[in-house]
Amino acid sequence: xxxxxxxxxxxxxxxxxxxxxxxxxxxxxxxxxxxxxxxxxxxxxxxxxxxxxxxxxxxxxxxxxxxxxxxxxxxxxxxxxxxxxxxxxxxxxxxxxxxxxxxxxxxxxxxxxxxxxxxxxxxxxxxxxxxxxxxxxxxxxxxxxxxxxxxxxxxxxxxxxxxxxxxxxxxxxxxxxxxxxxxxxxxxxxxxxxxxxxxxxxxxxxxxxxxxxxxxxxxxxxxxxxxxxxxxxxxxxxxxxxxxxxxxxxxxxxxxxxxxxxxxxxxxxxxxxxxxxxxxxxxxxxxxxxxxxxxxxxxxxxxxxxxxxxxxxxxxxxxxxxxxxxxxxxxxxxxxxxxxxxxxxxxxxxx
Amino acid sequence: xxxxxxxxxxxxxxxxxxxxxxxxxxxxxxxxxxxxxxxxxxxxxxxxxxxxxxxxxxxxxxxxxxxxxxxxxxxxxxxxxxxxxxxxxxxxxxxxxxxxxxxxxxxxxxxxxxxxxxxxxxxxxxxxxxxxxxxxxxxxxxxxxxxxxxxxxxxxxxxxxxxxxxxxxxxxxxxxxxxxxxxxxxxxxxxxxxxxxxxxxxxxxxxxxxxxxxxxxxxxxxxxxxxxxxxxxxxxxxxxxxxxxxxxxxxxxxxxxxxxxxxxxxxxxxxxxxxxxxxxxxxxxxxxxxxxxxxxxxxxxxxxxxxxxxxxxxxxxxxxxxxxxxxxxxxxxxxxxxxxxxxxxxxxxxx
Numbered sequence: 001x002x003x004x005x006x007x008x009x010x011x012x013x014x015x016x017x018x019x020x021x022x023x024x025x026x027x028x029x030x031x032x033x034x035x036x037x038x039x040x041x042x043x044x045x046x047x048x049x050x051x052x053x054x055x056x057x058x059x060x061x062x063x064x065x066x067x068x069x070x071x072x073x074x075x076x077x078x079x080x081x082x083x084x085x086x087x088x089x090x091x092x093x094x095x096x097x098x099x100x101x102x103x104x105x106x107x108x109x110x111x112x113x114x115x116x117x118x119x120x121x122x123x124x125x126x127x128x129x130x131x132x133x134x135x136x137x138x139x140x141x142x143x144x145x146x147x148x149x150x151x152x153x154x155x156x157x158x159x160x161x162x163x164x165x166x167x168x169x170x171x172x173x174x175x176x177x178x179x180x181x182x183x184x185x186x187x188x189x190x191x192x193x194x195x196x197x198x199x200x201x202x203x204x205x206x207x208x209x210x211x212x213x214x215x216x217x218x219x220x221x222x223x224x225x226x227x228x229x230x231x232x233x234x235x236x237x238x239x240x241x242x243x244x245x246x247x248x249x250x251x252x253x254x255x256x257x258x259x260x261x262x263x264x265x266x267x268x269x270x271x272x273x274x275x276x277x278x279x280x281x282x283x284x285x286x287x288x289x290x291x292x293x294x295x296x297x298x299x300x301x302x303x304x305x306x307x308x309x310x311x312x313x314x315x316x317x318x319x320x321x322x323x324x325x326x327x328x329x330x331x332x333x334x335x336x337x338x339x340x341x342x343x344x345x346x347x348x349x350x351x
Numbered sequence: 352x353x354x355x356x357x358x359x360x361x362x363x364x365x366x367x368x369x370x371x372x373x374x375x376x377x378x379x380x381x382x383x384x385x386x387x388x389x390x391x392x393x394x395x396x397x398x399x400x401x402x403x404x405x406x407x408x409x410x411x412x413x414x415x416x417x418x419x420x421x422x423x424x425x426x427x428x429x430x431x432x433x434x435x436x437x438x439x440x441x442x443x444x445x446x447x448x449x450x451x452x453x454x455x456x457x458x459x460x461x462x463x464x465x466x467x468x469x470x471x472x473x474x475x476x477x478x479x480x481x482x483x484x485x486x487x488x489x490x491x492x493x494x495x496x497x498x499x500x501x502x503x504x505x506x507x508x509x510x511x512x513x514x515x516x517x518x519x520x521x522x523x524x525x526x527x528x529x530x531x532x533x534x535x536x537x538x539x540x541x542x543x544x545x546x547x548x549x550x551x552x553x554x555x556x557x558x559x560x561x562x563x564x565x566x567x568x569x570x571x572x573x574x575x576x577x578x579x580x581x582x583x584x585x586x587x588x589x590x591x592x593x594x595x596x597x598x599x600x601x602x603x604x605x606x607x608x609x610x611x612x613x614x615x616x617x618x619x620x621x622x623x624x625x626x627x628x629x630x631x632x633x634x635x636x637x638x639x640x641x642x643x644x645x646x647x648x649x650x651x652x653x654x655x656x657x658x659x660x661x662x663x664x665x666x667x668x669x670x671x672x673x674x675x676x677x678x679x680x681x682x683x684x685x686x687x688x689x690x691x692x693x694x695x696x697x698x699x700x701x702x
Contacts, residue, residue, distance in 0.1 A: 031383055109459065109460050
């Protein structure tokens with residue numbers, strides 16, 4: 001029933017006004033050549049195929065996107081691959097990408113898929129089907145396998161936000177080590193010497209780069225990051241809550257905790273609230289990202305601002321240049337400066 | 352340069368192993384008939400076209416999604432139309448839709464577009480191109496124009512979350528009036544008689560239905576909703592903050608405020624915090640939706656739970672049935688019961 005319905009729909013909606021015979025007559029080739037050319041058959045001489053394509057477009061012979069993309073192998077669709085759309089960090093980036101792509105006439109397919117688990121079914125299918133002209137990876141993990149997947153991708157890809165070494169693709173990132181070093185400077189300057197760190201997953205470049213930046217800057221000040229005050233979790237409220245509770249319950253608890261992102265910091269703030277430990281009187285808490293919620297009164301979080309909109313816009317721009325065939329474009333690696341935003345969760349350590 | 356590159360790509364990647372001649376030979380028709388049938392030319396007899404389609408599929412003649420959808424007029428893509436992806440309410444629904452659609456082999460195109468402004472460029476283009484087999488509208492507004500747009504949509508559509516009268520489509524909603532009536536019962540039972548309401552936009556069914564439910568239930572108790580304690584805003588933190596500040600600054604301030612959704616309630620909580628008005632000691636605050644953040648310690652918000660995952664799953668199921676041609680399916684209107692979740696923002700009024 002389904003196939004019949006689809007077929008009837010084909011029958012009743014096929015292009016009736018201009019036929020392949022009309023195109024054949026105008027170009028001066030046989031109708032079979034027109035069909036072959038439009039189908040991308042390699043037996044048609046490229047110059048002839050180009051003429052067929054031009055006349056067919058001129059006469060409006062391509063009735064819809066499917067026909068057009070069959071000829072051009074272009075779908076004007078970009079896949080945006082995120083690991084967890086529910087993480088409040090991503091909607092910011094997704095909206096900015098959606099707008100930037102839309103302005104250039106591309107639509108966005110959202111693929112919600114982790115790169116650190118097997119079976120990238122959605123993405124693999126999209127590639128196999130030729131369903132996207134390019135892909136923006138917002139949350140890659142650092143496995144060698146992921147670098148290979150990106151390098152051998154059948155369509156141009158760009159890494160936004162997170163990096164993976166060894167992938168032959170364009171990149172748009174924030175200066176994560178630099179942002180974390182600013183946090184180290186702030187906390188050290190306020191007088192903190194026992195500083196905790198709650199990391200996100202260790203297979204993400206953002207977690208690693210932020211820890212490296214913090215660690216290096218603190219070591220330079222002579223107060224190396226203590227492994228005892230370091231915890232590794234997820235980029236979630238739950239993870240921040242759990243590890244901050246554990247850190248704040250220690251007799252030698254830290255006087256400041258740097259969290260790998262804002263959502264983790266919200267969890268840490270909730271842990272302090274639950275333990276009736278005053279922020280920032282008894283403990284300072286810092287995040288990373290400056291998502292809109294960070295400025296809400298409930299949190300008033302000191303954090304590191306990433307210029308997400310600018311980053312998304314540039315990632316879209318570079319990808320579209322690749323998709324549209326700018327072969328001269330060199331490999332891009334854009335690193336955006338971050339900006340420390342001081343609100344109400346940081347102060348001097350308790351005396 | 353771009354067109355040439357695209358063309359060369361066509362030339363080098365065309366299907367070389369099975370040709371339309373092979374298909375023609377097997378079906379016993381001319382090669383032109385095969386081309387026409389695959390193109391949906393109405394001059395081919397439907398039974399012949401069906402045989403061509405079957406053999407072509409069998410022999411793997413369709414090289415990619417574009418070719419296949421040219422024949423079937425199907426893209427296995429569903430458009431999900433939301434008004435503001437940054438609103439923390441939507442990611443929940445979007446993820447649930449993404450999963451449900453993915454399980455049935457459909458990908459999701461996200462269209463971030465308001466229905467109450469002109470120029471639905473993204474959606475119009477998607478329709479014109481035949482780029483989607485169906486659409487889920489998550490945040491329609493109630494204008495007559497929107498009902499007409501839905502009714503005349505070239506692909507099946509389903510309304511999820513918000514409704515618009517007069518649209519000939521399927522619907523999946525929560526019991527918004529019922530949920531709001533439960534809030535009225537809770538607040539009345541606690542002893543509140545001066546109850547404020549902060550509405551979302553008046554051109555949304557969710558705002559209207561929640562207010563109607565609250566208003567009717569309160570009137571039945573003999574404490575009609577006072578127009579002086581009613582404010583209309585957006586579904587944003589800012590709107591909740593602004594209107595709650597104004598309501599709480601009045602000499603005859605309400606002892607409880609019902610907010611049209613959780614994000615508005617978070618803004619109201621921040622307003623109370625900023626004015627140093629204790630919650631729930633001096634004022635009770637209630638939201639609607641029960642998004643994950645509502646349970647965070649920073650808010651611990653009393654709210655009305657909608658079964659978003661179940662709603663999204665059923666919306667996807669109904670839409671796919673329509674798309675796949677189940678013509679016998681009657682118009683669906685599913686209304687899911689809500690569930691009151693009491694946390695720490697509600698208590699008796701100050702004595």
